[in-house]
Amino acid sequence: GxxxxxxxxxxxxxxxxxxxxxxxxxxxxxxxxxxxxxxxxxxxxTPGVLWPKFDDKVVGEHLAFTGAVKDQILDIELLAVRLLDFLKELKPADFITRFKLENEDIDNIESYELLKMIGKKRGMLVSGGEIDTERAAIMLLDEFRSAKLGRITVEMPQGR
Known part of the structure; x- marks a missing residue:
C-alpha cells in the first residue's frame, strides 16, 4: 500500500x-x-510504496494532502491552498467549526485569502502584523492529517 x-x-x-x-x-x-x-x-x-509518476495531478495532490508525499518536495502553501479548494467544496462541519468560519461565505473567498484568514484567527503573525502563511499552511495540513478537521475521504471508489 x-x-x-x-x-x-x-x-x-x-x-x-x-x-x-x-x-x-x-x-x-x-x-x-x-x-x-x-x-x-x-x-x-512493508514500507509504503508509490509509483514514480502520477498521470493525474489530482491523485498526486490527494496523496500529498495525506502526507504520503514528502512535504519537503512540495510548495507547502500551494498544497494548503489546494486542500482549501477541496474543503470549500466539501464544507465539512468540523472544518467550519474548528476555524470559526460559520459566518463566513467561504465560497466567495479565494483559498489563499482563506488561508490568511485562518492564520490570522490562529494568531500566526510575524513582524509588522503580516500573516505567516507558511506556518498556517503547515498547521492546516497537520490538522487535516490528524483528522482534527473531521474524518474526510479525498477519493471515493469509481462507480459510487
Missing part, C-alpha cells in the same frame, strides 16, 4: 499489541517485518 495508510496499525490491531512501530508520518516502516498473528497466521509489514 501507499505510505501512511495504516498497514502497521492494522497489524498492531490484529496482534492485539503495539509491536509494529507507528507514527503519524510516512516512512516509519523501513524494511519488511513478519508478525505472528495466530498459530497458522503471519502478516508481513
Amino acid at each position: 501507499i505510505p501512511n495508510v495504516g498497514k502497521s496499525s492494522f497489524i498492531n490491531k490484529m496482534v492485539k499489541k503495539n509491536r509494529a512501530r507507528v507514527e503519524d508520518r510516512p516512512g516509519v516502516t523501513r524494511g519488511n517485518q513478519w508478525y505472528t498473528i495466530a498459530k497458522n497466521l503471519e502478516m508481513l509489514d
